[in-house]
Amino acid sequence: MRFHMNGGSDDNEIVAATGSEGAAHIRKFVFSSNERSVNERLEIKIPEILQGAYSFYTWPSAPILAHFLWERRQSLVCKRILELGAGTALPGIVAAKCGAQVVLSDSCILPKSLAHIRKSCVANQLQPGVDIDVVGLSWGLLNSVFRLPPLDLIIAADCFYDPTVFEDIIVTIAFLLERNRGAKFIFTYQERSADWSIEALLKKWKLHAASINMDEIGKESGIDLLEFMGGHTIHMLEITLVDQLVQT
Numbered sequence: 636m637r638f639h640m641n642g643g644s645d646d647n648e649i650v651a652a653t654g655s656e657g658a659a660h661i662r663k664f665v666f667s668s669n670e671r672s673v674n675e676r677l678e679i680k681i682p683e684i685l686q687g688a689y690s691f692y693t694w695p696s697a698p699i700l701a702h703f704l705w706e707r708r709q710s711l712v713c714k715r716i717l718e719l720g721a722g723t724a725l726p727g728i729v730a731a732k733c734g735a736q737v738v739l740s741d742s743c744i745l746p747k748s749l750a751h752i753r754k755s756c757v758a759n760q761l762q763p764g765v766d767i768d769v770v771g772l773s774w775g776l777l778n779s780v781f782r783l784p785p786l787d788l789i790i791a792a793d794c795f796y797d798p799t800v801f802e803d804i805i806v807t808i809a810f811l812l813e814r815n816r817g818a819k820f821i822f823t824y825q826e827r828s829a830d831w832s833i834e835a836l837l838k839k840w841k842l843h844a845a846s847i848n849m850d851e852i853g854k855e856s857g858i859d860l861l862e863f864m865g866g867h868t869i870h871m872l873e874i875t876l877v878d879q880l881v882q883t
């Protein structure tokens with residue numbers, strides 16, 4: 636199986652605000668369930684700066700991963716989760732709201748991005764350092780990985796957008812999965828080029844990838860994923876250690 640990396644609008648409410656940073660706004664994401672007798676609803680407010688760098692707005696892959704997590708919320712309670720390249724951190728914040736112990740991370744050389752993640756947490760009544768952790772973790776630099784707590788799950792949305800750092804991400808994942816036997820890496824990515832593939836890297840670092848079917852994601856909240864995709868093609872994969880696969 637090859638894992639190529641070829642490469643909107645939604646029902647979110649956008650509340651604009653003018654500030655020194657430019658066109659900042661709060662984007663609202665609603666997660667709900669009409670399937671059970673008890674109506675459940677979670678509203679997440681994400682501060683965004685559209686003119687900012689990559690990490691200041693929510694990419695289409697993020698709400699898809701967030702809905703995937705929301706729909707598995709019972710299994711997230713007390714799970715220890717790390718989000719890589721979190722940006723505005725929608726998936727990690729949803730997981731924390733569902734009862735997971737979450738560490739949000741982004742590049743350690745981007746202090747403004749890390750500050751923006753903290754802003755996202757505070758906008759959702761999650762106090763960094765108390766309810767949720769925010770750390771600098773640059774892909775391929777494994778020194779910060781040693782300071783992480785034990786993990787059950789690693790997540791990421793739209794981090795495979797620059798082939799020059801694919802191996803840095805894969806090395807980080809291989810290292811984290813080796814340190815946290817039994818953990819998985821689940822991520823969404825947007826197709827950007829037919830020439831991009833992580834297949835050789837997976838083989839090199841002894842990792843196994845499997846596609847996750849996205850057909851049902853969003854249904855519980857009555858959302859059609861195409862609304863988020865804005866014409867892009869997005870996939871979800873699960874990566875585990877090859878030797879773990881053999882043992883199970």
Ligand SMILES: C[S@@+](CC[C@H](N)C(=O)[O-])C[C@H]1O[C@@H](n2cnc3c(N)ncnc32)[C@H](O)[C@@H]1O
Pocket residue numbers: 689690691692693694695696697719720721722723724740741742743745748772773774791792793794796800
């Ligand atoms: C395309 S954005 C995706 C952000 C967010 N996950 C989303 O889907 O909305 C890529 C993210 O990766 C982060 N990033 C880029 N290079 C990185 C690196 N070398 N190490 C860690 N994070 C990095 C960026 O700061 C940014 O937040």
